[in-house]
């Protein structure tokens with residue numbers, strides 16, 4: 001077991017805050033992870049499993065063990081003319097998995113192109129973009145119980161997926177470590193082109209036969225690059241807040257006041273409002289506390305100018321929540337995992 005003490009988390013998290021952990025341990029197999037779980041060091045310390053650190057905000061130094069998976073196998077478990085079932089190790093970089101699927105003509109991951117992070121977290125976070133959520137292609141999630149070291153498998157239904165949500169963020173929070181994920185992907189062309197630039201792409205083609213996953217991937221990467229900060233250059237966790245879902249009654253009141261407010265009808269009684277619009281319309285575009293600021297191109301993002309401390313980010317997060325609550329009566333909740 002290779003355990004490093006006082007390990008800086010700055011470069012292994014995309015928010016790039018100047019924080020460190022007491023111990024940092026990486027493992028390459030389920031066997032190695034079991035050894036760690038059985039060790040005295042593990043029993044005596046709190047621990048947190050991380051992936052690519054792209055949705056984590058450390059409120060300060062972490063006084064425990066940070067675990068990181070380097071389980072990177074990729075197995076095709078079943079293949080028929082219609083679909084394929086692939087098991088992917090939790091430590092595979094998510095976008096490498098997307099590239100692999102596209103190269104093999106397996107449909108289902110292309111709309112999730114370029115989302116930072118790793119396979120393990122995809123199943124925890126229920127990542128989503130451009131009208132697709134990863135839960136649509138997840139079959140099973142293989143885990144290790146953090147207390148007993150026992151292996152357990154959860155079916156898709158047992159994972160209780162919702163918008164950027166799963167049982168691993170609620171009832172089973174910090175109770176299981178995802179070791180691998182099984183995805184079921186279509187071998188027959190199947191596209192979701194309902195969102196913005198993908199809708200235009202569909203309209204620009206003369207027949208459905210011309211559609212390609214690579215073209216979709218390229219459009220998505222271009223669009224994302226124009227809106228979101230590149231984590232290598234500007235620290236962030238992507239969307240810092242969830243888009244709030246409000247009652248139709250509250251929406252009607254707000255819409256009379258702000259007729260340009262964008263919205264998405266969820267049900268007859270519920271309406272989703274983009275948090276970025278609420279923040280921008282509250283006059284917070286570019287607003288700064290210390291080295292943390294509201295990203296100008298997308299106000300849903302809190303960015304680090306290179307000098308932000310955890311306190312700056314936490315103070316800005318609180319300021320945004322308070323301002324939005326006061327102006328619209330809506331309580332924003334962070335999408336980012338805040339580690340206290």
Ligand SMILES: Cc1cc2nc3c(=O)[nH]c(=O)nc-3n(C[C@H](O)[C@H](O)[C@H](O)COP(=O)(O)OP(=O)(O)OC[C@H]3O[C@@H](n4cnc5c(N)ncnc54)[C@H](O)[C@@H]3O)c2cc1C
Pocket residue numbers: 014048049050051052053054055056069090115116117118119120121122124125126127128129164176177178179228229230231236237238239337
């Ligand atoms: C620029 C940018 C753009 C983004 N765009 C999107 C987007 O379009 N859509 C979207 O959904 N997200 C987006 N995100 C957020 C982020 O990429 C996802 O939440 C991603 O799934 C996080 O993966 P990670 O491996 O970095 O997980 P981490 O940030 O390291 O961890 C996230 C959570 O998962 C847990 N976790 C990680 N690995 C495991 C494991 N093996 N077992 C158990 N628990 C685990 C951690 O404890 C933590 O609670 C974006 C982030 C950035 C920085």
